[in-house]
Amino acid sequence: MTAHMYDEGLPKTAANFAALTPLTFIERAASVYPKRLAVVHGDVRRTWAETYARTRRLASALAARGIGVGDTVAAMLPNTPEMVEAHFGVPMTGAVLNTLNTRLDAATLAFMLTHGEAKAVLVDREFAGVVKKALADVPQSLIVIDVDDPQYTGEGDLIGEIGYEALLASGDPDYAWSPPSDEWNAICLNYTSGTTGNPKGVVYHHRGAYTNAVSNILEWDMPKHAVYLWTLPMFHCNGWCFPWTVAARAGVNVCLRKVDAKAIFDLIRSEGVTHYCGAPIVQNLLVNAPDEMKQGIAHKVHAMVAGAAPPAAMIEGMERLGFELTHVYGLTEVYGPATVCAQQAEWSALDISDRARLNARQGVRYHLQDAVGVCDPLTMQPVPNDGETIGEIMFRGNIAMKGYLKNAKATEEAFRGGWFHTGDLAVCYPDGYVRIKDRSKDIIISGGENISSTEVEDVLYRHPAVLAAAVVAKPDARWGETPCAFVEIKAGAEVSAADLIAHCKAHLAGFKVPRAIEFCELPKTSTGKIQKYELRKRAGSVAAIDV
CATH class of the missing domain: 3.40.50.12780 (ANL, N-terminal domain)
Structure with missing residues (x-):
């Protein structure tokens, strides 16, 4: 490429270029609004200055235990203050945060911990049993850190070598962390649901986390000091990047375990x-x-x-x-x-x-x-x-x-x-x-005609008795496939299959009307998505209806 006057004597330097990273958001929040409320969880109420100091303690303590650039730190945590802190403290060391779905079985967790080569894992007491079982099938040794949340009153053992608060006590609140040398560096690892075969490990970079966190603000016109309730699991796509978004707005993280x-x-x-x-x-x-x-x-x-x-x-x-x-x-x-x-x-x-x-x-x-x-x-x-x-x-x-x-x-x-x-x-x-x-994979092909399952679901949702609906293909000897509807009704509501068939006939072409309807509680992922692959397994055994 030929140089031109806009390149000559105009170098990229530390003074005019910095790698984008969402880690800068917490530093700014603590600097500009140190006394503003940052985290609420039961009786716990912490400011941004306190939260920033805790994330630096976490980074310092992990670094002292050999965690650094390119290492993986997993977290098996609900939406608690420790999960918020992990989104900053772990990548401050240059390491990569792998948030684990808290509903997964031991075998799947073992695969993720092994595939991601985790060197440490944060474990809430509620999930200690399944993590302990998973660790038995993980070849590498991990630093296991217990998180004992006072808000959790159920059963569960402490399985780690150190507690989270003790870990933080060993760290430096003034730890001099450094932004990534390159915004393309990995910040997080998220595994897909793995409905067929092993889950795939999706790698996020600092630039993407930064730009999506800012986009969240822009799409929502999110004001300073917004109060954000954690109904969405932070393990799911890193809470859609909202741990960083809330920090950028110096808002409040209202934590919710369940x-x-x-x-x-x-x-x-x-x-x-x-x-x-x-x-x-x-x-x-x-x-x-x-x-x-x-x-x-x-x-x-x-x-x-x-x-x-x-x-x-x-x-x-x-x-x-x-x-x-x-x-x-x-x-x-x-x-x-x-x-x-x-x-x-x-x-x-x-x-x-x-x-x-x-x-x-x-x-x-x-x-x-x-x-x-x-x-x-x-x-x-x-x-x-x-x-x-x-x-x-x-x-x-x-x-x-x-x-x-x-x-x-x-x-x-x-x-x-x-x-x-x-x-x-x-x-x-x-x-x-x-x-x-x-x-x-959800398009239903019936007699050569394509049927959108979402179109049929939209109609079912219009019925006042329907709480949730999912439509999948049911094998059919004559048509190849026909729509099969699984329906969850609202508490106290009464509706029959014939009622829903009549409702669908009033709004859909005949070939799109479900030929089979089953009332049940729909299987869902931990983030509330309906598991259609489970329903496809059932569809073949659902009795057809003469429509």
Whole structure:
């Protein structure tokens, strides 16, 4: 490349360029707002100065035990102050934080600890049993650190060589940590759900964590000192990067060990919670909670939902609560949410069904994401913006993983053609908003016709008795596949399969109407997503209905 005058004598130096890292957010919060409240957990109330000192103690103590650049530190923790601190203290050493799903079995945990070559693991007492069992199948030795949360009153042994508070006591609160030498350095490791084969290890870099954390602020217009309730697990995509977002706003982390409607409403009132995130199952839990739980909330609460499009009933229920709902979409590989259904002013004049239809779209790219597109996966060309032509939704930009740990083949395939391939099938509307129609594996092909399972689910959600619904393909001798619906009804509601069939017939073409319906509690992941792969196993045995 030929040099020009804008390069001559204008070098990149420490004075004019720094690697982006979300670790700078806590340093600033502690410096500018040292006395502001940072963490609430039961009787624990800590300021940003105190929280920053604890993260530096953690980093210092880990470094003294040989943890450094490129090492992995795992965390088997619920949403407690220690989990917030780990998001800063671990990467301050140059190490990589691997947050573990607290619902996983010992065999899966053993795979992750082995594959990620963890050198240390933080273990909450509630999960000590399963971690102890997992460690028996991990070849390397690990530093096991016990976290004994006073808020946990259940059973569980301490299995570590040192307690978390003792570890911190050995560390230096003035530890001189250094930002990464390169913003491309890894900051976190997150394992995918692994529905087929072993989970893949998704590697995040400092730049991506920084840009998504800032984008969260921009998408939500999140103010200084926002009060954020941890309903979303921090182990899931690092809480969609919100540990860093909250620090950037010098906000308050209101910790919550377990999702519970009464606890959530109590904390919203007592702590003045302004923001929280969660899957549709969490929002439905609040909408359908007893009225007496919901009383006395006079301030605006902002809720972010992802995992499935919010149905009209949910949107209407949230409006009655006075909660403002923002729909986002993403995957583990893009740090959680990377698109947002940015609401337009004119939508407020529409009726609830039209608003729900618009809000159900996955929307447009996050501020600091370069692009989202709906493309033909074979030609890599964008599909027409007609709201009808289906393509694969793809991402490109800063908010994308480094790749899959120790899996160059999967990384290359995921980034084929210069885009991250999500596997989600979508359309793009004339206004540029994207809407997912289905996962590629969830499209039902009946008699040669494609049926979107989400379209059928949307109709089922409109029935007032339905709390949750999932539609999968059921093998059929004549049609190849037909829709099979699994439905969870609201407490106290009564509805029959025939009622739901009639409801679907009123809103869907005949071939899209489910031929089988089963009432059950839907299997869900720890983040509230419905496990369709489990339902596909069941679908073959569900009796068909004459429709």
